[in-house]
Amino acid sequence: MGERHDAPTLEDLLAAAVRADSLDPGAEDRALAAFRTARQSGAHGARTRWRDDWRPRAHRRLGRSLRATLAALMVSATLGGVAIASIGSIGPSDDGRDVPRPSKSAPDRTSEDPAAGPGTPGQSDGFSATPSDRPPPARDHEAGPSGQPVKKPGSPDPRTGDRSATPNQPASPSQSATPNQPPHSNQPATPNQPTNPSEPGKAATPSENSGDGSTKGPKN
Amino acid sequence: MTRGADLGTNSVRTRTVLGQAGEPRRGQAADGELGVAVARAQEDDEDAFSVAYRMVQPGLLGYLRGLVGDDAEDVASDAWLEIARDLGRFRGDGAGFRGWTATIARHRALDHLRRQKTRPRPTVLEQDVLGLPGVHDTHEQALESISTEYALELVSRLPRDQAEAVLLRVVVGLDGPAAARVLGKRPGAVRTAAYRGLKTLARQLGAEGVTDDGPRTLGESG
Known part of the structure; x- marks a missing residue:
């Protein structure tokens, strides 16, 4: 073995020496018997635990970042929707008076008294600024959900467009950060290995062996 | 830390199996074949299970020999009972199957050592x-x-x-x-x-x- 090299490497020698070069047929028969028994008892339909999931890490990374992306999208859509909803609610005659501020849910806003003071619930949800916090009430600048000024209706609203585009931004850092994190910090399951206090995981090796194994649906 | 250091002019060379790629040098084609066999075995193909067994057992047995010495065959039998029983739960490719089976074998070996309370030597x-x-x-x-x-x-x-x-x-x-x-x-x-x-x-x-x-x-x- 190792004919291509001047000499077999230590690893070659060890592997050749330690690996069993002949297998006991009785042992294989016993393993086959166990296989048949398990098949008959229907055990092969059991769910995959974390310890049984040995798919190449790229698949699992995709799953995690997909959830992170969706979560970020939902949050951003909420903010964006609030921003859009605020367009119609801010009239051109604003002065220092409070106006119905965008709140997390539209029903809250419509049920508010538009003339209410700064203490109304919908306005203290963090999205809005009290009159004292607001910038000078220039007509074109109102504090929006993110504290960014929003344009009046009828004018091009690049910021709303920006906010719509924002969902992509949070996803990227999480996508790039996730693969380098030890997987055990992302796994909700408790470790099943009795000897190990923490659950290790594979480091990022996207170039692992091509997946020929079955990928029958998501792990449980 | 230098990895895979060449040991000078000594006659034994240590190859960078521990190098950047972190991949085992051999067996990637074999791992592909193993992955196919495992997938078929999960579909109740008995012959495929035998193929997978023969591909995995030599390395598994060698590993167990290093852990439990002469009791390696017995521990391997215990391991294969569990491997066969839980085969449906496994998800992964051929390389993953090697890792999964090694984990099971290791658990059986540690149980064995705890029962024995000593570490049998070769x-x-x-x-x-x-x-x-x-x-x-x-x-x-x-x-x-x-x-x-x-x-x-x-x-x-x-x-x-x-x-x-x-x-x-x-x-x-x-x-x-x-x-x-x-x-x-x-x-x-x-x-x-x-x-x-x-x-x-x-x-x-x-x-x-x-x-x-x-x-x-x-x-x-x-």
Whole structure:
């Protein structure tokens, strides 16, 4: 073995020496018997635990970042929707008076008294600024959900467009950060290995062996 | 930390199996075949299960020999009972199957050791080992083979973490991350352990009956 090299490497020698070069047929028969028994008892339909999931890490990374992306999208859509909803609610005659501020849910806003003071619930949800916090009430600048000024209706609203585009931004850092994190910090399951206090995981090796194994649906 | 250091002009070379890629040198095509066999076995194909068994058992048995010595066959039988029973739960490719089965085998081995309360050693005694003709080494010739008993004896003398790291990487054929997962350790720790274990083995094998031709370049710092 190792004919291509001047000499077999230590690893070659060890592997050749330690690996069993002949297998006991009785042992294989016993393993086959166990296989048949398990098949008959229907055990092969059991769910995959974390310890049984040995798919190449790229698949699992995709799953995690997909959830992170969706979560970020939902949050951003909420903010964006609030921003859009605020367009119609801010009239051109604003002065220092409070106006119905965008709140997390539209029903809250419509049920508010538009003339209410700064203490109304919908306005203290963090999205809005009290009159004292607001910038000078220039007509074109109102504090929006993110504290960014929003344009009046009828004018091009690049910021709303920006906010719509924002969902992509949070996803990227999480996508790039996730693969380098030890997987055990992302796994909700408790470790099943009795000897190990923490659950290790594979480091990022996207170039692992091509997946020929079955990928029958998501792990449980 | 220097990895895969060449051991100077000594006759034993340590290859960078622990190098950047972290992939085992051999068996990637075999792992593809193994993955196919496992998938078919999960569809109740008995012949495919036999194929998978024959591909995995040599490395598994070697690993267990290093852990439990002569009881390796018994522990392997226990492991295959569990592997066969839980086969439907497994998800992954051929390389993943090697890692999964190694984890199961390791658990059975640790259970076995706890029951025994001692660590059984390979039966070969030191004086017998030194007399074995299994090591061929001269000034000019490189080391060509090691006997199984001798290799196991040397490995069993390593610190446990180094022995396991070497066995999983070299005998079972796992890559760095997979070996770390089996052992429940950080990949860096496993990499260091395997490197140190191989270095020790290389030194022991290279030192057998040969005078050094020159200084070794063991500039390890980690």
